[in-house]
Amino acid sequence: MKLKVNRDARTPIAQQIEAGIRTWIAAHGAGGGRRLPSIRRLAATHHISRNAVIDAYERLVAAGLVRSRPGSGFYVADSAAALVSQPAATSGLEEVTNGLWGLFSANEHTLKLGCGWLPSHWREGDDLIHAIRQVARKSRSGIFEYSTPQGPEELRRLIQERLRPLAINADAQQIVMTGGGSHSLDLLVRMLLEPGDVVFVESPGYYNLFGLLHLQRIRVIGVPRLADGPDIERLEALLAQYQPKLFYINSVFHNPTGSTLTPAIAHRVLQLAERHDFQIIEDDIYADFQHAPTTRLAALDGLNRVLYLGSFSKSLSSSLRVGFIASPPSLVQRLVDIKMLTSISASRFAEQVVTTMLQNGSYRKLTERLRTKLANQMALALSILKKSNWEVYTEPAGGMFVWAKPPATITPEALSELADRCEVMLSPGHLFFADHQPTPWLRLNVAYMQDPRAKAFIDAVREPTLP
């Protein structure tokens, strides 16, 4: 097998190899069982890295064209015949993870305008460093020992206090500490769902969740997200058609639209949950960015059908991996069992650092400053976008995200070209839709909009001067 490799092309070597093997399979017959060259051999004959070949084979395995037999090598898959004529479309899982990979692997000089976290220079270090030093100095168990599977009682009690102003009455016994929002979702998905179950998600919505549900073979149905919450009319129509086990909702500063659930819609959603007997995951990881608390589903429902998620990743630190679930009492033990079997416990050190900052008030003060700063930055971003003829889906009062559409005069290709030129990285809008439909809408993170590269990008989009 001799494949064409162009080192100067923009397409990564691995993708070139992948395309080459696809063509080879098509040309040499796609009957299953033919052995393909070894990683070592392909790498040597083409003077490329083994990693590039590994990557290419991995994509072909994921696409169902190639089968890997451990200890033996790679073979054309039996299913290749049916697949080889299709373009190198990525699977849902791969597309989602590629999107995320892009954000993690982008070079340091690229501005992550579309990403889901705060820029490092927005984070405040002094109080956190102080808390880290204090735990390191004072707590032997904090630096050495497993935490309890449910998480330290003192921390859960402090979280109970923090939920009170949101009118969520959770006993510390109902709170389970986790390694952040994604870990919380994973635990819940494993506890509540079986392969083939139907889950409703908001569309646009949190794309990592779509990948997780796909991984667990859950059927994902998108409910349109409007400026005041899920589209109730559409939700009712979908409920006539499907019997979901679960509906996943971002109540405050929704990802990606920045919108916030109104009390009326919250009430309607809960009524429908009662009538159609589904549970709700209320993902409230942006709660601490909000000035005056609005209505939470968990508050109306009393943590009965609603499982409520919180996190310290967005406000305090994404590095520590601390989040929590407030759960109906009857589900706590099972949740903790699953957590214990899959990870023993979360990091006791990280939990004690968060405990320290909740106890001494520094976390409260930090979030107060942060939410003021974000609200100001949101106002500024909205005014820039307006002046530059971008359409805004809804005007968020705060938080990080605005869902915006560039002027219709610019093509998607030109937009992508300008972003590259301005060293700006975007989160492609289609990833946020459950069905990955193409869309001109983009998620922008307003915390990055002060940067000159963001300004240059917005300016360039307004008056494109493409070659």
Add this chain to the structure above:
Amino acid sequence: MKLKVNRDARTPIAQQIEAGIRTWIAAHGAGGGRRLPSIRRLAATHHISRNAVIDAYERLVAAGLVRSRPGSGFYVADSAAALVSQPAATSGLEEVTNGLWGLFSANEHTLKLGCGWLPSHWREGDDLIHAIRQVARKSRSGIFEYSTPQGPEELRRLIQERLRPLAINADAQQIVMTGGGSHSLDLLVRMLLEPGDVVFVESPGYYNLFGLLHLQRIRVIGVPRLADGPDIERLEALLAQYQPKLFYINSVFHNPTGSTLTPAIAHRVLQLAERHDFQIIEDDIYADFQHAPTTRLAALDGLNRVLYLGSFSKSLSSSLRVGFIASPPSLVQRLVDIKMLTSISASRFAEQVVTTMLQNGSYRKLTERLRTKLANQMALALSILKKSNWEVYTEPAGGMFVWAKPPATITPEALSELADRCEVMLSPGHLFFADHQPTPWLRLNVAYMQDPRAKAFIDAVREPTLP
């Protein structure tokens, strides 16, 4: 419903409630659908805590006798009729998690003689605290940002170096950082197995894994663990009967027997893996307790069929949650994708602390001291047990575990009574068997055997003076 509650009984209130509801269901007909009293009501009428009632209902739900309908309450399950006459046997999952729960919830004054980690006073703090302070002071990204999904390249490179003396040639690109050994196992189980698949485990073996496999609905078959590794004859017989996807093996200082795989057995296992086409998880989390490296499966196999696990939890800190998988190249991308979808990344802070200690040599020195101390302690423990007429399964050269059987003169009940009286907590031996068969063997952790309570217990077992 009026249940008998005896506050002075040794049986916990929750278990009394559970037994009472079982009796009630049996007496009042086990037809499905009957509504049971609410948590609040049962707690109020019996003057007991709501948690006790929640716990009781949760056990009944797990046992299939009761069904929980979120938002509505608890009902007799349809399956209750078939189950109600059975004793309150715990499910495999529950039994395992109860075993672990015991270790976590034991009061501080109990000596955890059967547990799987080092006592806090054995851990050395200075270098770790130094590394924590250094990362906190020097690295903004370390305290704030997500790690990359695969983990920092520098850390993976350092681990690559550490694997070299074991003759394991893993490229840094083949290493995936995880949140510890249990998290590694969970990622692998999810990637490699489907419900209904057969997995071979060592028996006795690591009981948390049995629970995890049970959770994922994997069929678990135990292969006896002998002093030199898995029982090859029995393995061959089982391979004539089953087609396992995977065989899980602890090569060095096996949990719970303390035994170490010999090169000849390692070679035979790999031959059988080739012939019967199964993969192997080599769990080597006690590697750093070993003085002179012995043969690893991953070294013979070249990380082809073998997935190799390591961890810093046992040696450095269980709190930080840092472990890794060295994987065949073709599986790396998928593994990282699953990790990303289920947790985004591990803790960057913890990863940087470990990186610092690997770089400055303090981790190497710490493990050198630790392994000498453990080897001495093992020798001491073996001599104490011998003198006290305990039988030892095999004499480990180091590590934490010895698998030992008390003198036949003592009954299991008396042993348990003496342990309670001496404030010693044991790990019941049957948990370590895949089929939970009763056994007089116990796992003892030699690092706890210096404690006067351990000595008092061993003495008391030798000359029991029970009332």
